[in-house]
Amino acid sequence: MRSAVTVCQVPQASAGPFVLHDPLPEAFAKAAAYGFEAVELFFPSADFVSVARIRELMEKHRIGIAAVGTGAGMVREKLSLTDASQARREEALEFVLRFIAFAGQLGAPAILGSMQGGWSDAVSRENALDYLARALRRCGEEAGRFEVPFLYEPLNRYETNLINRLEDARRFLEENGLGNVLLLADLFHMNIEEVSLPGALREAGPTIGHVHFADSNRRAMGLGHTDPIPVMEALADIGYKGYLSAEIFPLPDSDTACRRTIDQIHRLNITK
Numbered sequence: 001m002r003s004a005v006t007v008c009q010v011p012q013a014s015a016g017p018f019v020l021h022d023p024l025p026e027a028f029a030k031a032a033a034y035g036f037e038a039v040e041l042f043f044p045s046a047d048f049v050s051v052a053r054i055r056e057l058m059e060k061h062r063i064g065i066a067a068v069g070t071g072a073g074m075v076r077e078k079l080s081l082t083d084a085s086q087a088r089r090e091e092a093l094e095f096v097l098r099f100i101a102f103a104g105q106l107g108a109p110a111i112l113g114s115m116q117g118g119w120s121d122a123v124s125r126e127n128a129l130d131y132l133a134r135a136l137r138r139c140g141e142e143a144g145r146f147e148v149p150f151l152y153e154p155l156n157r158y159e160t161n162l163i164n165r166l167e168d169a170r171r172f173l174e175e176n177g178l179g180n181v182l183l184l185a186d187l188f189h190m191n192i193e194e195v196s197l198p199g200a201l202r203e204a205g206p207t208i209g210h211v212h213f214a215d216s217n218r219r220a221m222g223l224g225h226t227d228p229i230p231v232m233e234a235l236a237d238i239g240y241k242g243y244l245s246a247e248i249f250p251l252p253d254s255d256t257a258c259r260r261t262i263d264q265i266h267r268l269n270i271t272k
Contacts, residue, residue, distance in 0.1 A: 001211075001235065003265045004038040004066035004245035005031050005258060009048060012075050017188075017218050018042055019250050019257050024049065028057040034258040035266075038064035040245045044072045046098035051105045058106075066243040067151060067184075067210055068103035070096050071114040080117030081135040082128040082162070093135050097142050104146025109209065111184055112139065113153040118161045128162060133176040140180035151210050153184035156192040164193045166204040173207065182209025186247065191216040191226060198234035205238045213244035213261065219251050220260035232268050 007027045008018030020027040020039075031039050043049065058064065073079035079092035092115055103110040112135075119128035136152060143150040154160075154169040163169045169183050185201060185208050194200040201208065215224030222228075246261040 001232075001241060002037045002064075002066070002243045003035070003262060004040050004243040005034070005036045005261065006042060006245065006247045007031065007039045008042040010042055010044045010072045010075060013042065013072070016075075017214070017247050017249050019246055019248060019254050019261075021250070021254070024053075024057060028061045028063060030255075030258065032061035032063045035262050036063065036258070038066035038243060038245075040066045040069065040243075040247065042069040042071065044076060046095075046102040051102060054106055065103070065106045065108040066245050067109050067111050068099055068106075069111045069113065070099045071111075074114040074117075079115060081112070081115055082117035082119065082123060082131045084120070084122035089131060089135075093138060096135070096139060100139060100142045100150065101146070104143060104148050107146075107148060109143060109148045109151045109182075110139075111151045111153055111210070112136070113155060113184070114159065116152075116155070116160055116162060125161075129172070132162060133172070133178065136173075136178050136181050137176070140178055144180045149180050149182045149209050151184045152181055153186055153212075154189065154193075155186075156189040158192075159189075164189070166190065166194065166200045166208075170204050170207045183207050184210040184212065186212035186214065187226060187231065188212065188214040188216070188218045188247075197226070198230040201231065201234040201240075202238060208235075208238065208240055208242075210242055211235065211240070211244050212247040213265075214246070214248045218249050220246065220248055220257045221264040222260055223251075228264065228268060
């Protein structure tokens, strides 16, 4: 398993669960200095910075791109793939597709989290899930052009009323025949929704394509009440070889969050 840390360049998400908010050259340098193997990017739009510039930073710091988030579409523009308005759904899908192309050129997957939206009085649960399935199918197809998967993240009940548990998400992908779409297992969300973290990971098995490595309070692992050992054992049992990415609050500060995260990963001997 490989280590990654989040890098945010969206001012509206300055209070969110992202570790590094420095300008990109400094953020890449910090991530590499702490020993992370990759960064997970959160940008305001897919044209925020060129692919060429990111490649320069990757080469300079010998660091990879673990994944690219799309949530700025919700944070900045309230875009959702399950909006009651067809025009807004199409706008949201185009926003995500542009990020898929950006990430794909870097050999990385894009993530659908908050932009999945939810159901409401304006759109029924049945229709919202249908919209979601159609969007995921299109996203999986687009990601396939770059030979990377697309990542779908079940969120906790306070952030979406669609799908909250890994097993429900796995079944949703299967029932809708959604190829090239994998699940993002976020340990913070799972602490709210799952009966057992290791049990949920084992049930989801090979459908897991990315992991957000966060403690129960969304701080660095070791600062909450999650026991990481059975979690890591479960990931090893299912043959997971992807990233453990720190999408966490930079508390008490970003440097401490980086240091504690990488120390935990090294302590558990799970970086490879």
